Amino acid sequence: MPLEPGTTLGPYSVIAKIGEGGMGEVYRARDTTLDRKAFAVPGIMVLKPVHRLFLTSAFAGMLLAISSDALGQEPAFDLEATLARVGARLERHYQRSQRIVSTEKVWVRSFSREMRPNGSPRRLEFEHRVEWNTFEDNGVPTVTVFRDLRSVNGREPTPRDADACLTPLSVDEDPLSALLPVRQEEFEFSLGKLEVIDGRRVARLDYVPLEEGLAEIIWDDDCVSLSLPGRSRGEAWIDVESGDVLRLDEHLIRRFEFRAPEDRRRVRSGQFALERSDSSIRYQPVTFDNPAETLMLPRSIESSWTLQGGGFLPRYVRSQQFSDHRRFVADGRVIEPAELVEPVEPSGGAGEPETQLR
Numbered sequence: 634m635p636l637e638p639g640t641t642l643g644p645y646s647v648i649a650k651i652g653e654g655g656m657g658e659v660y661r662a663r664d665t666t667l668d669r670k671a672f673a674v675p676g677i678m679v680l681k682p683v684h685r686l687f688l689t690s691a692f693a694g695m696l697l698a699i700s701s702d703a704l705g706q707e708p709a710f711d712l713e714a715t716l717a718r719v720g721a722r723l724e725r726h727y728q729r730s731q732r733i734v735s736t737e738k739v740w741v742r743s744f745s746r747e748m749r750p751n752g753s754p755r756r757l758e759f760e761h762r763v764e765w766n767t768f769e770d771n772g773v774p775t776v777t778v779f780r781d782l783r784s785v786n787g788r789e790p791t792p793r794d795a796d797a798c799l800t801p802l803s804v805d806e807d808p809l810s811a812l813l814p815v816r817q818e819e820f821e822f823s824l825g826k827l828e829v830i831d832g833r834r835v836a837r838l839d840y841v842p843l844e845e846g847l848a849e850i851i852w853d854d855d856c857v858s859l860s861l862p863g864r865s866r867g868e869a870w871i872d873v874e875s876g877d878v879l880r881l882d883e884h885l886i887r888r889f890e891f892r893a894p895e896d897r898r899r900v901r902s903g904q905f906a907l908e909r910s911d912s913s914i915r916y917q918p919v920t921f922d923n924p925a926e927t928l929m930l931p932r933s934i935e936s937s938w939t940l941q942g943g944g945f946l947p948r949y950v951r952s953q954q955f956s957d958h959r960r961f962v963a964d965g966r967v968i969e970p971a972e973l974v975e976p977v978e979p980s981g982g983a984g985e986p987e988t989q990l991r
Contacts, residue, residue: 710827710873715836718876719869720814726928727774727813730766732961733930737761737780737953739801744948751947757794758784761955765807772815776807801953808881808914811840812869819843825868834873841866841886850891859907861889877929878916885910885938893942905942912936921960931955 640647647662739757744750760781765774780801785794810816820840827836846862864887870880885907893903917932934953 710824710836712822712824712838715838715871715873715876716812716817716822717814718873719812719871719878720817722876723809723813723878726809727765727767730764732762732764733928734959734961735761735763735930735955736957737955740952742950744950753786756784756786757782773810773813774807776810801951808883809878811867812878827873830870830879833879835879836871836873838869838871839866840869848889848891852894857893857905859889859891861885861907861910864889865910877918879929880916881914883912905940908939908941910936910938919958928960930958 636647638647638649737759739759741755741757742750743752760783762779762781763776764779765776767774782790782794784790811820820842822838822840825837825839827834829835842863842865844863848862848864849858849860851858851860864885865883866886867881867883869878870882871877872879888909889907891905891907893905895903913935915932915934916929918927919930920927931953932955935951936953937948937950939948
């Protein structure tokens with residue numbers, strides 16, 4: 634009699650019948666103890682999984698278990714081992730102090746409530762310097778970003794340009810530090826998807842903060858800067874074999890409301906809300922010589938956010954692209970990379986409504 638879906642064979646739960654032959658009926662099943670798929674032939678074997686998928690058959694009373702590697706299937710994914718590999722890779726990345734200097738091109742665009750572009754795009758070019766020092770007492774490296782504005786829309790910058798609201802901020806924490814071993818316990822990780830990209834086996838790991846930190850709101854003239862620790866969920870795209878981070882996406886979990894100080898209110902309520910905030914950082918390997926080292930450095934950053942308040946609801950989009958990487962080592966030498974990647978300028982339009990979020 635055929636087995637119904639849900640029938641149990643020891644630790645295995647039947648999913649569906651997939652065929653029959655000389656061995657009898659063959660079913661697709663799931664190992665409920667390991668949460669793995671299997672193929673089962675009732676009554677003639679005790680199943681023992683090998684990697685993620687396995688086949689069984691009977692010949693002269695013997696059981697044959699076939700590895701998923703031999704079948705061309707993906708081997709089992711180990712979340713803990715992958716996180717350990719990523720953490721070790723990042724510890725090596727930060728193991729000594731150094732400075733990377735790059736050319737950074739930034740395009741800023743904003744859109745009205747009807748998603749119409751406000752004016753022309755704002756194009757900025759910086760000399761971008763990032764410095765990191767070896768691990769502090771808490772196990773997290775100190776990372777600082779400096780920017781020297783070189784041009785605005787193809788012209789020499791003015792002092793007002795340097796103070797513009799939509800200029801990217803300097804930061805003291807690398808987003809990748811969330812994947813360091815000392816900080817992984819702050820998040821809940823899970824496998825979102827496993828796929829092959831450009832010949833690499835890539836795991837897309839979802840992570841959610843376990844606690845919210847204290848929000849920091851800084852007003853500077855008509856600009857407001859928000860630091861919202863623990864309020865964004867993320868997805869890290871990981872090269873399973875090497876532990877390299879290929880991409881890092883983050884999204885605001887829920888709407889965040891805040892008020893403007895009384896002396897800065899243009900409307901009576903002074904109420905603002907960050908409706909959404911999204912970012913995507915894509916990394917590329919850059920190889921330096923003398924000493925030989927390959928570092929995963931940002932290739933591009935795409936950010937967008939929607940701010941409601943003051944009678945308007947603008948959406949901002951900012952694109953950053955990096956090229957011409959140089960490395961400064963301890964003795965003052967500048968190390969040129971083996972290969973440079975030129976950025977491609979995105980299209981679109983931008984403007985700057987009154988109250989702006991950095």
